[in-house]
Amino acid sequence: MTQRILIGKLAVLLASLNEEELGFLHPNLTEIRFCKGRVGSMNLQKVIAAVETAAKRERLIEDQHYRETHALYHAILEAIEGVTRGQSGIGEMKRTVGLSFAVVRGKPYLEEAEGEWLAVAFYGTIGAPVKGLEHEAVGLGINHI
Template sequence: MNEPKIGKLAVLIATMEEEELAVFKPKLETVQYCKGKAGSMNMQKVISSVETAAKRNGIIAEHVYRETHALYHAILEALQGVTRGQIAIGDMMRTVGLRFAVVRGKPYEREGEGEWIAVAFYGTIGAPVKGLEHETLGLGINHI
């Protein structure tokens, strides 16, 4: 089996329903992953939702700084995509409703390349008025 494409898997997990993911189960067994939802006008709440899910599901070790740091940078990179380069929501009078996935794996054949972490967001962003949002997607990948 080819090395896992952790970014691609993160996007699939964030965008697909469980039954749609069934086809990808063999690939998913080669990585650690979790998924969740976050909706807010507060960016810190979105970041905290992802961090909490990753820690509770054992994707990162809570007391290992480099793992938390790697996750944080992957989250920020993914949020760049969601917010079109301006990492702000409430301050700009917009809100998000997102599903997210965190995937940890070894995307390179050489063992020395180590583990990497990917974060994908999929959902909506827009004015805080129901029906005025549009789809959005973001992906961030960082080495651990």
């Protein structure tokens, strides 16, 4: 491979595209390992669990390898900080999220020894738990495996 794969940029793009929009890109994504999903909650643990479950279901991480689960967890927390503007509480702060997410696994560096990395991106809304009072938000987290 002669070109870096920008896993963060790709994750943000995938998280923000709907299924119809993704259809235009999908044929070009055959060599990229990723998963997508949606989660809405006032509970941060449910958001974390949704991403972790999707990544495990799509075999982006191996459950028996602690370092992979650990890397995913830190990437999720970093991405959540972007969505919540550094205040990672949701329900306890009387706010809710409706998010699409993407997890991308890849080798973003040309040097093979740099290994694999995970990028987690969220795109959606955050706000008071009243329909119409939310606003858009995006978050990105990247961690090495």
